[in-house]
Amino acid sequence: MLALIPLFIVLPMLGAFLIPLVEKLFKKGSSTLAVIIATASLSLSIFALINRASYPFIYKLGGWAAPVGINLVLDGLSALLLITINFIAFNVIIFSVKYMDKFTSKAAFFALLFLMLTGLSGVVLTGDLFNLYIFLEIASLASYALVAFGGESEEFEASLKYAFMGAFASLTILFGIVLLYCLTGTLNLALLAQIFRTIGINSVSTAGTPAIFLALALFLTGFGIKAAGT
Amino acid sequence: MAIYFLCFLLFLIGLFGIITKKNLIKMVVSLVVCEYALNLFIVLVGYKRGGEDPLILQNMGERLSVDPLPQTMVLTTIVIGLALLILLVALCIRIYEKYGTLDITEIKKLKG
Numbered sequence: 001m002l003a004l005i006p007l008f009i010v011l012p013m014l015g016a017f018l019i020p021l022v023e024k025l026f027k028k029g030s031s032t033l034a035v036i037i038a039t040a041s042l043s044l045s046i047f048a049l050i051n052r053a054s055y056p057f058i059y060k061l062g063g064w065a066a067p068v069g070i071n072l073v074l075d076g077l078s079a080l081l082l083i084t085i086n087f088i089a090f091n092v093i094i095f096s097v098k099y100m101d102k103f104t105s106k107a108a109f110f111a112l113l114f115l116m117l118t119g120l121s122g123v124v125l126t127g128d129l130f131n132l133y134i135f136l137e138i139a140s141l142a143s144y145a146l147v148a149f150g151g152e153s154e155e156f157e158a159s160l161k162y163a164f165m166g167a168f169a170s171l172t173i174l175f176g177i178v179l180l181y182c183l184t185g186t187l188n189l190a191l192l193a194q195i196f197r198t199i200g201i202n203s204v205s206t207a208g209t210p211a212i213f214l215a216l217a218l219f220l221t222g223f224g225i226k227a228a229g230t
Numbered sequence: 231m232a233i234y235f236l237c238f239l240l241f242l243i244g245l246f247g248i249i250t251k252k253n254l255i256k257m258v259v260s261l262v263v264c265e266y267a268l269n270l271f272i273v274l275v276g277y278k279r280g281g282e283d284p285l286i287l288q289n290m291g292e293r294l295s296v297d298p299l300p301q302t303m304v305l306t307t308i309v310i311g312l313a314l315l316i317l318l319v320a321l322c323i324r325i326y327e328k329y330g331t332l333d334i335t336e337i338k339k340l341k342g
Contacts, residue, residue, distance in 0.1 A: 141317060144321075
């Protein structure tokens with residue numbers, strides 16, 4: 001199971017880049033490929049839920065250990081969220097095989113959808129704050145483009161407004177992440193939790209207490225706008 | 231300390247531009263100003279006065295170096311910001327084709 005964890009990110013990204021290529025070369029088969037990849041991703045997340053006896057799985061990217069490298073962490077929450085995301089994406093893809101026929105470029109739609117799936121799986125799996133920001137931006141950029149899909153004036157207007165709100169929310173989240181890095185000197189989520197457990201958020205004696213609350217407020221603003229936009 | 235406040239002031243100038251300007255291009259420019267203020271802040275977090283470049287060389291002895299991690303973060307943020315900028319400008323072009331204006335108060339087909 002441990003070696004399979006990057007597949008949650010690699011598989012949708014492979015789909016995102018393979019589907020337009022297949023469409024270009026063979027003029028058809030993009031829907032079939034999309035359904036196959038979505039099924040594989042869904043069965044992989046079910047397999048992750050079956051193996052729940054030996055949680056948490058920690059995959060070290062590039063073989064570097066925690067304080068230096070970036071981890072992918074699969075625990076109970078991320079397995080539950082992964083199965084939710086993949087189940088919804090699977091249903092969306094099954095539905096859009098027929099539905100997207102009235103639009104011109106089905107392959108572009110599937111590519112954007114898989115790119116968003118990549119970002120969402122990454123957000124759920126990652127164990128590093130800055131990596132979370134990157135995956136969030138991948139998902140956001142793909143969703144701005146998906147909102148504009150269709151090419152009428154209403155879609156562009158909606159996409160532009162969503163993009164402005166989402167971009168500002170991303171900036172706020174990044175500000176909070178940098179503040180936390182400035183205070184603690186680490187970006188690893190597990191290490192951050194450990195540090196905050198030892199120094200305590202509410203203790204007045206801690207030098208960086210107002211900054212912690214500023215970071216908290218920035219996270220609340222950023223993720224709040226993101227949630228309101230979606 | 232004052233430099234952090236100046237950096238935050240730059241961020242606020244960008245925010246002011248996003249809120250008050252009516253031209254879409256000016257709003258995009260304000261968003262980019264906001265983002266670059268944040269990039270500046272990230273670099274400032276890793277900066278140490280008198281620090282050298284963070285390279286490990288042979289027989290270098292004891293020396294102070296700047297924090298390399300925020301610099302890599304800034305590189306990544308700039309690339310993401312470029313992708314966002316391209317998307318926004320492309321949207322602005324298509325909106326100008328459809329609506330014939332860049333005034334945000336004129337673009338209100340979705341209203342009500």
